[in-house]
Amino acid sequence: MTPHVHRIRFEQGLVGGRSIARDGDALVVVVDVLSFSTCVSVALDGGIEVVPARWRDERASALAEEHDAVLAGPRSGAGLSLSPASVRRAEGVRRLVLPSPNGATLSAELAQHGTVIAGCFRNATAVARVCAAHLARGADAIVAVVAAGERWTDDSLRPAWEDVWGAGAILAALGRDDLASPEALAAADAFRAASVSGLPLAEVASGRELVEQGFAEDVAIAAELDASVGVPRLVDGVFTDQGNARSPHP
Numbered sequence: 001m002t003p004h005v006h007r008i009r010f011e012q013g014l015v016g017g018r019s020i021a022r023d024g025d026a027l028v029v030v031v032d033v034l035s036f037s038t039c040v041s042v043a044l045d046g047g048i049e050v051v052p053a054r055w056r057d058e059r060a061s062a063l064a065e066e067h068d069a070v071l072a073g074p075r076s077g078a079g080l081s082l083s084p085a086s087v088r089r090a091e092g093v094r095r096l097v098l099p100s101p102n103g104a105t106l107s108a109e110l111a112q113h114g115t116v117i118a119g120c121f122r123n124a125t126a127v128a129r130v131c132a133a134h135l136a137r138g139a140d141a142i143v144a145v146v147a148a149g150e151r152w153t154d155d156s157l158r159p160a161w162e163d164v165w166g167a168g169a170i171l172a173a174l175g176r177d178d179l180a181s182p183e184a185l186a187a188a189d190a191f192r193a194a195s196v197s198g199l200p201l202a203e204v205a206s207g208r209e210l211v212e213q214g215f216a217e218d219v220a221i222a223a224e225l226d227a228s229v230g231v232p233r234l235v236d237g238v239f240t241d242q243g244n245a246r247s248p249h250p
Helices: 013-021 036-045 060-066 084-088 103-110 121-135 161-174 182-196 205-212 216-222
Strands: 008-012 025-031 049-054 095-100 115-119 141-147 232-235 238-241
Touching: 008 013, 008 161, 008 182, 013 025, 013 103, 013 141, 025 036, 025 103, 025 121, 025 161, 036 049, 036 084, 036 095, 036 103, 036 115, 036 121, 036 216, 036 232, 036 238, 049 060, 049 103, 060 095, 084 216, 095 103, 103 115, 115 121, 115 161, 121 141, 121 161, 121 216, 141 161, 141 182, 161 182, 205 216
Parallel strands: 008 141, 025 115, 025 141, 049 095
Antiparallel strands: 049 238, 115 232, 232 238
C-alpha cells in the first residue's frame, strides 16, 4: 500500500498528527472537545477571535499584548478561561489568547504542516463541508483529522474518547468512505455508536473530572451537536471564522 492511498486520515496526539499532516496539500482538523476546540467555536460565535498559545508558555502574555487581546486565566478563576461557559458569558472582548496543553499546542505546531481548523461536536457538519471543498482541490489534497487527547502525569498521551467521537462526527458527516483510511472509518463508527447512547460526555474520564470540579455546564456545551455553522480557521496565528453565519445560541 502506498502512503498516499488514503486522502482522509485520522490520528491521535501531536506525534500522530505530524505523521498524517505532512504529506500533500493538508487541511488539518484539530479536535479537542473538552475543551479547546469547543471554546474556540463558542468564542467565534460570539464574535471573539482566538489566538492559541502553547501550554505554560511564557510568551502568552507577550502574545496578548501583541494582539491587543485578553489572556485567558486558570479554569478555576473568575474570568475568561478554558471554560466554554466563561467564554459564552464574555462581554466586550474582541480577541482572546487561549493557552491549552492539547488543542492549542497541536494547533500551533500542526500549522507548520498545513491549514488548521478547529473542529468539535458544535460545528461537525460545517467543518465536514469545508473538508469536502478542500478534497475537491485535487488529488494532492488530504484531510487530516487529529484527536488531541489528554496527558498522563508523565506527559505521555492519554487517548480521549470524546475527541475520537468528535473527530468521528466530522468524518461521518463528510461521508467519503472511498477516500478514508481504516482509522478514519473506525472513528466515524465510534461516533455513531456513541450517538446511540446520546453522546455520554459526562461519563468519559475527562467529562467526569470536569463535572466533579463544578464544570458540568462546560460538558453540556461541548455536547451541542451541530449548534454552530462557524468554522474556525487559523490564519497568521489567529482563529477567525470561515463560516458564513452565527450560532443560534446567545
